[in-house]
Amino acid sequence: MSRPTRALVDAVLAGVRSHAQSVEVQPLCIAIVDAGAHLVAAERWDGAAPGRFDVAVGKARAAVLLGVSSRRLGEMAIERPHFLVGLTSALGPIVPVAGGVLIVDGDTPVGAIGISGDTSDNDELAAIAGIRAAGLEVGL
Numbered sequence: 001m002s003r004p005t006r007a008l009v010d011a012v013l014a015g016v017r018s019h020a021q022s023v024e025v026q027p028l029c030i031a032i033v034d035a036g037a038h039l040v041a042a043e044r045w046d047g048a049a050p051g052r053f054d055v056a057v058g059k060a061r062a063a064v065l066l067g068v069s070s071r072r073l074g075e076m077a078i079e080r081p082h083f084l085v086g087l088t089s090a091l092g093p094i095v096p097v098a099g100g101v102l103i104v105d106g107d108t109p110v111g112a113i114g115i116s117g118d119t120s121d122n123d124e125l126a127a128i129a130g131i132r133a134a135g136l137e138v139g140l
Contacts, residue, residue, distance in 0.1 A: 003040070003110055003111065004034055004040055004041075004110055004111045008103075008110075011134035011135070012103070012113060012134045013032075013043060014133065015129055015132065015134055016115065016126050016127065018129070019133070020126050025126060026047075026117050026118040027045040027117050028045050028052070028117035028118065029043065029045070029052040029053040029055070029116050029117055030056055030113065031057040031060045031113070031114045032060065032112070032113050032114075033111050033112050033113075037061045039057060042056070048117050049117075052116040052117050054093070055095050055099075056116040057093070058100075059099045059115070059116065060100050061091070061092075061093065061094050061100075061112075061114070063100035063101055064102065064109065066087070066094075067102070069098070069101050069124070070095060070096055070098060070101075071100075071140070072140065073096040073100075074096040074097050074098065076096075077096045095114070097120050098121055099114055099116055099120050099123030099124050100113070100114040101114075101124060101131060102138070103134075103138075104139040106137075109139055110136075112139075113127045115127045
């Protein structure tokens with residue numbers, strides 16, 4: 001699979017919803033991008049703050065464009081702050097905070113999911129749960 005199919009996207013979103021209900025997170029915004037960082041699906045739950053959508057997209061873009069989770073990108077930014085400045089200049093809006101995770105099929109990243117709305121740790125757990133519910137691997 002070279003890109004997230006509609007069926008995959010639906011399965012990931014259903015997995016996120018199921019996980020979120022079981023742990024009672026705050027209202028979320030979810031963005032799924034393909035391997036080229038193009039938005040293929042998005043949800044903004046009732047009650048989610050408007051800015052959360054842009055954060056979710058930025059987390060997903062960060063993961064897929066750099067091939068690491070947005071959490072790892074945040075760690076890299078602490079190690080090399082000028083690196084992050086250069087990245088945002090080159091790549092546009094990216095968010096180096098946990099909640100953006102690669103969606104992997106076999107050894108191939110096919111896209112990424114970014115979630116924002118609760119704590120960054122809870123956002124990331126929901127993203128991982130969604131990917132696994134769809135039967136795919138998580139790239140961290």
